[in-house]
Amino acid sequence: MTAVGEGTAGRLRWAVADALTVAGRDVAHWRRQPAGLLATLLFPVLLMVTFVYLLGGGIPVPGGSYRDFMVPGMLALVMLFGLEGTMTAVVTDTQRGVTDRFRALPMAPSAVVTGRCLADLAASVAGLAVVALAGLAVGWRPDPGPGLLGAAALLLLLRVGFLWVGIWLGLLTRDPALVTAVQVLVWPFAFLSNVFVPVSSMPAWLGTLAEWNPVAATVTAVRELTGVPVPDGGWATGHAALLAVAWPVLLTVVFAALAVRRWQGLSR
Amino acid sequence: MDASVRIRGLVKRYGGRAVLDGVDLDVGPGEVCALLGPNGAGKTTAVRIATTLLRPDGGRVEVAGVDVVARPREVRRRIGTVGQHPTVDDVLGARDNLVLFGRLHHLDRAAARRRAAELLALAGLPDTGDQPVREFSGGMRRRLDIAAGLVLEPRVLFLDEPTTGLDPAGRRDVWDAVRGLVARGTTVLLTTQYLEEAERLADRVAVLDTGRVVATGTPRELTAAIGGDRLELVVADPGRAAEAAALAERVAAGPPLPGGRDEGARVTVPVSRRAGVVGDVVRALDGAGIDVADLVLRPATLDEAYLRITGRDRAAEEVPA
16 A cells, blocks of 8 residues: 655646545535535525616616626626635634644645635636526626637636635634634625726726726626626726736735745744 | 654744754654643644644654655655544545545545545444534544544554543543554554543653653653652541641651642652551551541552652642643
8 A cells, every 4th residue: 555656747646636636525515515505606696686686776887787787797706705715615624623634644735725726616617607597597698609708717717816815814814703804805895896886986086996906807808708888987997808817817926925925834 | 673753852943932942752663652741831843843744943853764854745654643633524424534535645546445444444433324524422533533544554643632622431432542553553652631641541651841851751660750659648637637747748758749739638648668657657647636537558640740740749730631
């Protein structure tokens, strides 16, 4: 019963295999406790239905269809909400000692984090699919074609950026109270964007701030790619596609570096 | 064969304060060594360094002949670790947990399943099926936790306070599991706050205090080192306990116990020689008109040795529970 050899190729192979094993643990959790996953998947649908049918009637949008305006925003919010899930999972594992247990195993050390990324991205793909289907059910009609694929890619790219923010935040604390704080703080962050209302309806300075929100950049880009009329705005709105790539890349670079530092700090 | 764990001059500082301040320790192959010490003595820190989770600030640690700083991966392949809290996945069942850990030890699917079955039998949990671990008793969960540390038949198993928070039945459960492992030749380094645990499991005890190993030896050696036997007596009138203690101490002529260990009517005095001491003390007390309700001559306990070694018999503080 000996472990298989080293070498760069061997190491890489194990890094991938271990990441899949770690991610498989999440999949097993979803199978055994589907309620948690279902709640995560259905909450955005509930929120979307609330806005489309209850609140949206009072919100004037360019082009006139609030559902076409709202659904791209909801898709981007699912990516933002994923941050909480990532953070909770990291905090829980660190707090229960699972992270340390993994670190003392002969597995690839990177797999703890890459496994988390894989599992969370899989959950986000499911989240996107559910909201998109629900959106179609309430009458969202995106332009069919390659624009949809581009939109999906931008949304998942945003998720990758938030994923690293979540991992860093999760490694920052063992205190579940901080998770609650983040769950509360994502709301002002979500509202200070173009998800629910056009930024032109806000005071000018707030509108500019909202326009530069990473979520807003992705939302505008997704609206453009799916043929939804985009309200006029400043530079950030005009260059939404660029920002929708730049923001997630920046978030990933900064927070992945911070997370790696934090991870190494566990040995100090 | 060399020591399975070899620690030399180990230093670890946090913010200028030395938590470990030159620890030396050897654990021989197949030995069970208990690292004993009060809260904050650095027990967990020492174990975390030996299991590659923390980097030391000074000194050298070799586990199974491999340097933990230079070659952590190789060390990880030779050890099993069990932390202070069970770290098995509590949503999964016992078997799924062990398969998961097998896979993370790079066993292929079939081998991981095989090994999981063996470990389930070893941990005495073969019939738990798909029951999630969160429904297990504390002792069962701990046993599974230990089994998860045994996937590659480690040369050295590190147990950090393996029975903290367990009820007596769970504790006995874990002790049996550890004894079973020892019989198979695994070296065990365990930390504990329970003297009874050290006494029951360990071949050797190392007392860690303020960052250093202040005493090592078999439990018997440690108790012998602080001077043999104790005479424990209960006087009928608690008001005369102090008088009885002074008298008995003089007659028994053992080295004085600093601070005294008298509780109400109970008096404990050290004894320098066993022969005749019981009769002498009873006669002396009788002569002074002090009634004795109960009297025992017994060897010093590891508890007393520990309190003496760590100097905590002078403080008001008892052994931390």
